[in-house]
Amino acid sequence: MNKYRCIFQMGLEYALEYRFDFLFSMISCIFPIIIQFFLWSAIYLQPGASIDNGYTYEQMILYTLTAGFVSKLVIGGFEYEINEDIKNGGLNKYLIRPVHYMRYYFFSFLGKKVPSAVILLSAVAITTGVAGIALKTAISPVHILFFLVSLVLALILNFCLMFCIAMYSFWVTDVSKLFGTISIVLVVLSGGVFPMDLFGNVVRTVSHILPFCYTTQFPTDILTGRLSQNAIVSGIAIQLLWIVLLVFIGSLLWKKGLKRFISAGG
Amino acid sequence: MNVKTYFSKLLHRFTRYFRLLFLFAKFSLMAQAEYRLNFFSGVTVECGYLLVKLSYVAVVTMAGVNIGGLSPDEIVIFIGTYILMTGIYMVVYPSFSSLSQKVREGSLDMLIVKPVSLQFMLSFQNIDFSMLIPNAAAGIILIVTGWYQAGLPVTLVSVSGFILFLLSGVFLTYSLFLLPHLLCFWLVSNRGIAEITAAVWDFNNMPQLIYGKWMQRLGTFILPVFIITNFPGLFLLDRLTPFLLFWGLAAPVLFFILCRLVFSRAVKHYTSAGG
Amino acid sequence: MIQVEHLTRNFEYYTKATGLKGSVKNLFHREKLIKEAVKDVSFCVEKGEIIGLLGPNGAGKTTTLKMLSGILFPSSGSARVDGFIPWERKDEFKRKFSIVMGQKNQLWWDLPACDSFYLNKCIFDISDGEYRRTISELSELLDVKDLLNVQVRRLSLGERMKMEILAALIHRPEILFLDEPTIGLDLISQQKIREFLRSYREEHHTTIILTSHYMKDIEELCPRTVIINHGQVVYDGGLLEMNRVMGDKKRLTIKTSAPIDPSCLAPFGTVCSLNGCQATLEIARNNLTQVSSRLLSLLPVEDFTVTDIPIEESVALFYQNR
Incomplete structure (x- = not known):
């Protein structure tokens, strides 16, 4: 386990090195929140309006304040490195070392997340705290606890998801540009912009089966207090289920891809 | 010099610059064709961002209520204008964003010695059409749909006024969004500023009417980003006072002058890199 | 043709202590230092003359050329190039001269060189006939006729430099500044470029200032040499007479x-x-x-x-x- 702690630390140091880049990207996170705050206020607060989309005004504002930060936190970033490894043969250096490739990236991913997690979680704490006072809605400690648990699972789930997508590099050499598109689409599908539940029954049902919502919308919904205890527990169960499934798919793709990589001569 | 020769000279200058613009566009396209994969991935990434913008359209139409005094159909016109403008802005964006690199590496040197306006060359040397295509298509479809659904009149005045404010928005975009990039002449890294500017652009994803009064004033008079995508729609809906009509056309001129002034200052400040 | 008097250029720069502490300190107080890249340089070049500018790295050769072509403003001193003050950057002046820098390129990397030439034709407003004549004459002389339609990135370094020189000569400048035109080239390419410059100058009587690391360039092309060191002129005269001095x-x-x-x-x-x-x-x-x-x-x-x-x-x- 010691070597993975080392990898974790390396990731952490790397992230600290680039902290200013991260701070700037935080800004691009705050602006959509402002826009959406005004949008929802305009929709909900006009005289005589009764909005029936499953969210109260307070829940929607809490969602808006939290979802952007959560999606920023769980987002990948390592898929580019994996693509580089496979494309330029940098993979070989992992193959000759006694490390497990997927685990290597997992711990490095977690390490890199630490500084952003500290900043983003404090941002979430401040915004929801202030909003809670302003909107007079208290967030129960149980919900906060569940939120944190599901957030950790969401982080792992998104890692597995992106790892599977990154495995695609074995079959198509230059997909790095596609990753940009994929990650934007994933932010939308996971509810990082608006909750998927807003877009009709069909979208809702489908999105509750697919893994994407469980990376952003699900943890955020827990915090808004919208979900019942049962829904939370079953949601966490689905998260775990998807993680197991994706780890399985990921290692399968890894094995198949590696065979291809080696037969192609590295 | 008499008036006639003056005008013929002016005309010659105009055609020359126009020809150069055409050449820059052609060469950029030819250079991009060398990297077709990059071109197509530019299109797909932009489609991803388009999806985000369209999700706002979906939210507004699903809510089905008037927002800031605008019906969902009318809001669709505003969002369509925003998407179209984004596409147009993205045409010159590569030139803007590569400016700091050109300053840092000193490749400006070879441009300064050319007998053509330096600002002109820097603004239009790298033109990219890949991001225009999806945005222009989606934007125009949204504008036309919204216009039709809202039952707005199609008259010479409404259409030409709408287009006039679109054009004034294009000019304002140029001046307003080149300004922050000019800071690279003074700062070592202006990445943060560029990123903030890009984020400010996205405020236009929604009509300005949803924002608070002070924000609207700020975005109309001090940092007039709202003019760019709101005024065509506001004109169409007859929501512009005579003063705002005037300001909507004067602001691009004012900011262009400001942009020219800052640019000439910036170039004086230029210390060529590399020995 | 070119008069340079007491030309001086200072660069300001700041020291920065390393580490985060240094960065923070830097926010509030920066120590300003001044480097004199060019100090009180004076010389004259006659019409049609070719002179070599010689000096070690960082001596101020390139900075001098940049001031003479209007890229940089001087800190003090004056210069006239064909009656113009270079840093006024008049279009009329820009049509009179050309600069080639060995470490910077003006050609479009992904396009054939002839496209960049055509762009220059439009920029300098040259008639079609004159443009065709120039291209055919110079491409013959430089031996690059077959390469005009090859993308610049596929050319060798030597071929690229020839194209850069050709691009700089499309508007037939009366004055030519060459900053390290042979840098990094193999001996044969260097020789070819020297031969080209010699025959081109004999025919067109262009005034040329040439800087180079390679003594051979200067020895073969320039009867007169100005040596600059630490921003100052330390010698002005023929290379052969240097020994006597x-x-x-x-x-x-x-x-x-x-x-x-x-x-x-x-x-x-x-x-x-x-x-x-x-x-x-x-x-x-x-x-x-x-x-x-x-x-x-x-x-x-x-x-x-x-x-x-x-x-x-x-x-x-x-x-x-x-």
Whole structure:
């Protein structure tokens, strides 16, 4: 386990090195929140309006304040490195070392997340705290606890998801540009912009089966207090289920891809 | 010099610059064709961002209520204008964003010695059409749909006024969004500023009417980003006072002058890199 | 044609302590330092003359050329190029000259060179006929006729440099600034570019200022050389006369049958090297006959040669001296 702690630390140091880049990207996170705050206020607060989309005004504002930060936190970033490894043969250096490739990236991913997690979680704490006072809605400690648990699972789930997508590099050499598109689409599908539940029954049902919502919308919904205890527990169960499934798919793709990589001569 | 020769000279200058613009566009396209994969991935990434913008359209139409005094159909016109403008802005964006690199590496040197306006060359040397295509298509479809659904009149005045404010928005975009990039002449890294500017652009994803009064004033008079995508729609809906009509056309001129002034200052400040 | 008087250029820069602490300190207080890249440089170039600008790295050659082409403003001093003040950046002036920098390129990387030439044709507003004539003449002379339609990125370094030079000459400038045009090129390419410059100048009588690291470029092309070191002019004149300025010395190499005793050489002149049976001495030209006859009688000399001090070494002496 010691070597993975080392990898974790390396990731952490790397992230600290680039902290200013991260701070700037935080800004691009705050602006959509402002826009959406005004949008929802305009929709909900006009005289005589009764909005029936499953969210109260307070829940929607809490969602808006939290979802952007959560999606920023769980987002990948390592898929580019994996693509580089496979494309330029940098993979070989992992193959000759006694490390497990997927685990290597997992711990490095977690390490890199630490500084952003500290900043983003404090941002979430401040915004929801202030909003809670302003909107007079208290967030129960149980919900906060569940939120944190599901957030950790969401982080792992998104890692597995992106790892599977990154495995695609074995079959198509230059997909790095596609990753940009994929990650934007994933932010939308996971509810990082608006909750998927807003877009009709069909979208809702489908999105509750697919893994994407469980990376952003699900943890955020827990915090808004919208979900019942049962829904939370079953949601966490689905998260775990998807993680197991994706780890399985990921290692399968890894094995198949590696065979291809080696037969192609590295 | 008499008036006639003056005008013929002016005309010659105009055609020359126009020809150069055409050449820059052609060469950029030819250079991009060398990297077709990059071109197509530019299109797909932009489609991803388009999806985000369209999700706002979906939210507004699903809510089905008037927002800031605008019906969902009318809001669709505003969002369509925003998407179209984004596409147009993205045409010159590569030139803007590569400016700091050109300053840092000193490749400006070879441009300064050319007998053509330096600002002109820097603004239009790298033109990219890949991001225009999806945005222009989606934007125009949204504008036309919204216009039709809202039952707005199609008259010479409404259409030409709408287009006039679109054009004034294009000019304002140029001046307003080149300004922050000019800071690279003074700062070592202006990445943060560029990123903030890009984020400010996205405020236009929604009509300005949803924002608070002070924000609207700020975005109309001090940092007039709202003019760019709101005024065509506001004109169409007859929501512009005579003063705002005037300001909507004067602001691009004012900011262009400001942009020219800052640019000439910036170039004086230029210390060529590399020995 | 070109008059440069007391031209000076300072660059400001800041020191920064390393680490986060340094960065924070930097926010509030920065120590400003001034580097004088060019100090009080004066020289004149006649119409049609070609001069070489010589100096070690960072001596201020490129900075001088940049000021003469209007890319940089000077801190003080004045310069006139064909009657124009370069840093006013008048379009009329820009049509008169051209600059080629070995480390910067104006050609479009992904396109054939002829496209960039055509762009320059439009920028400089040249008629179709004149443009065609220029291209055919120069591409012939540079031997790149078959490469005009090849993408620049596929060209070799030497071919690319030829194209850069061609692009710079499309508007037939009266004045040409060449900053290290042969840098990084192999010997044959260097030779080709030198030959081109010589024949082009003979035909068009272009005024040229050339900077180079390679002595050979200057030796072959420039009858007159201005040497700059630490931003200052330290020599202005012919390369061949340089030796005379440096004290007019000759170099004497002897080979003897028995090892030489160092002490017996010392009275004759400066001992440059002594290696067993072989020694090299530097002596004043007017002492040559006297010294050599005495050496021949004193030592068992087997071989005896007299040479001039190589130009490289004289120049290097200039670099060290000030």
